[in-house]
Amino acid sequence: MTIKPLSNRVVLKNIEAEETTKSGIILTASAKEKPQIAEVIAIGIGEVNNEGKLIPMTVKVGDKVIISKYSGTEVKLDGEEYVIVKETDILAIVD
């Protein structure tokens, strides 16, 4: 899919079923709440700060990340649900 987030934005796909990471963490998306664990699908080129310098991205496509239940914008593309957040709204990467 060709979706190009602007600035420091990141397109995430919620993890719908239980998954286990390489290090053995079980990731679960509660059926009752907006999931907090998601996979990075696409990333922007980074944010240009007030001095005009590009701040490169930290996350990369394929990373599993934790976001707050209340951050981001939900979008539906091609019948699938995505969440677009700024990288500064990503709390941590899980491995």
Place this chain on the structure above:
Amino acid sequence: MTIKPLSNRVVLKNIEAEETTKSGIILTASAKEKPQIAEVIAIGIGEVNNEGKLIPMTVKVGDKVIISKYSGTEVKLDGEEYVIVKETDILAIVD
């Protein structure tokens, strides 16, 4: 049409019917909600930052973009509905 957005603003036209992008994404505008997918109709020259430098625009006329359901100002010109947003409110470009 001659409409010149100021600063980093962008004039968007909602996509009213289902469309398929070059890479095959189906873009649909729900009849029940303010659409999230729009086409760029006109762009400003960019924003001048606090150091007085012009930050050039990233999107260009003809781009299909994703915006939040709640961003921008709706205007009616010549009987047509448009949305004017700042480029910083555009989440991603879809191709």
Place this chain on the structure above:
Amino acid sequence: MTIKPLSNRVVLKNIEAEETTKSGIILTASAKEKPQIAEVIAIGIGEVNNEGKLIPMTVKVGDKVIISKYSGTEVKLDGEEYVIVKETDILAIVD
């Protein structure tokens, strides 16, 4: 009329009847809502930024501009209604 807006402010006069611009756009001011299309009557000299530099104005007297329905301060002078906005609240110039 001698009215001198301060900083980057702009005095606007609502367009009360239907008008057609040079490029053929029909501008209409709805009777039910605060109009969104207005004509520039007077402009300030521009804003002085935090570095002490004057940022010159983009709009000029006579321009037809689009503003949000909710921006600006309404004032009544000599029996006529005007709206005073900051230039940063002007969304676009129509021609």
Place this chain on the structure above:
Amino acid sequence: MTIKPLSNRVVLKNIEAEETTKSGIILTASAKEKPQIAEVIAIGIGEVNNEGKLIPMTVKVGDKVIISKYSGTEVKLDGEEYVIVKETDILAIVD
């Protein structure tokens, strides 16, 4: 009267009766609303910005100015009502 506003503040006196300016604008203060037209009675020396530079004042004592109905602090001194605003809250000078 000896009242010395601090920073970029301005002491204003509401125009209580109809007045006509040099260029012929009739200034009226509605009896039902907080007046929007006022005369400058005293000015501060200007604001010191974040770089430590003094930004000089634009308005001068005697100027007739337009302010928003909702800006400033009303004070009563010697039985008279005044409004103290920051110069950045003054919208325009009328002549």
Place this chain on the structure above:
Amino acid sequence: MTIKPLSNRVVLKNIEAEETTKSGIILTASAKEKPQIAEVIAIGIGEVNNEGKLIPMTVKVGDKVIISKYSGTEVKLDGEEYVIVKETDILAIVD
């Protein structure tokens, strides 16, 4: 009394009875509202700005000043009521 305000803070004592300044202004503290006229009792050394420079104080002990009815923190020391404000909340000095 030994009270040392921090940064650009100022300790004020409300003027409880009618007083007349040197230039003849009658200062009155309404019994129904929080007074707006107060005397400077103690001052801080000034605020250190973002560049690390000390911005010296403008008011001095003994000045009569005007503050907004809603600014400052009321404190009771030794049975007396004081108001502590930042100097930037002082609107004007009256003489």
Place this chain on the structure above:
Amino acid sequence: MTIKPLSNRVVLKNIEAEETTKSGIILTASAKEKPQIAEVIAIGIGEVNNEGKLIPMTVKVGDKVIISKYSGTEVKLDGEEYVIVKETDILAIVD
């Protein structure tokens, strides 16, 4: 006790009974309100500003200080109540 506040934070202990300072001010903590007078128990090393410079602390352990009734976070350690505030929330030192 070994408690190390971060940045420009200060650990305070409310003054529970009437005390008299060296200069004779009687400090009282009302039984009905959150006390406003407190003693400095521990201090951080100071805040690092946006330029990366450390701004040293002004208050020191043992100082009696005035804070607003509404500032700070109450914590209970070892059965005792403390308040942790930023130094910028301390209004004045009393002696």
Place this chain on the structure above:
Amino acid sequence: MTIKPLSNRVVLKNIEAEETTKSGIILTASAKEKPQIAEVIAIGIGEVNNEGKLIPMTVKVGDKVIISKYSGTEVKLDGEEYVIVKETDILAIVD
């Protein structure tokens, strides 16, 4: 566990039972409130400030810290509850 907080974020684990620190402070987590004492489980590399400089972290893994009852985002990983906060939300380290 492999969890990598971004920027200046810190992963904390609430202290569930009474513990005594080396210096003898008894840390208790009330059963009725969100605990205020927590242990640092993982830390980010620090925040990049507006000048592009990395501000290193102050806390380290294993530190016992005090946070406000209302700060941070609760996440559940592998059946365990964690709180992710920015280091600037940590009030103090207890030893």
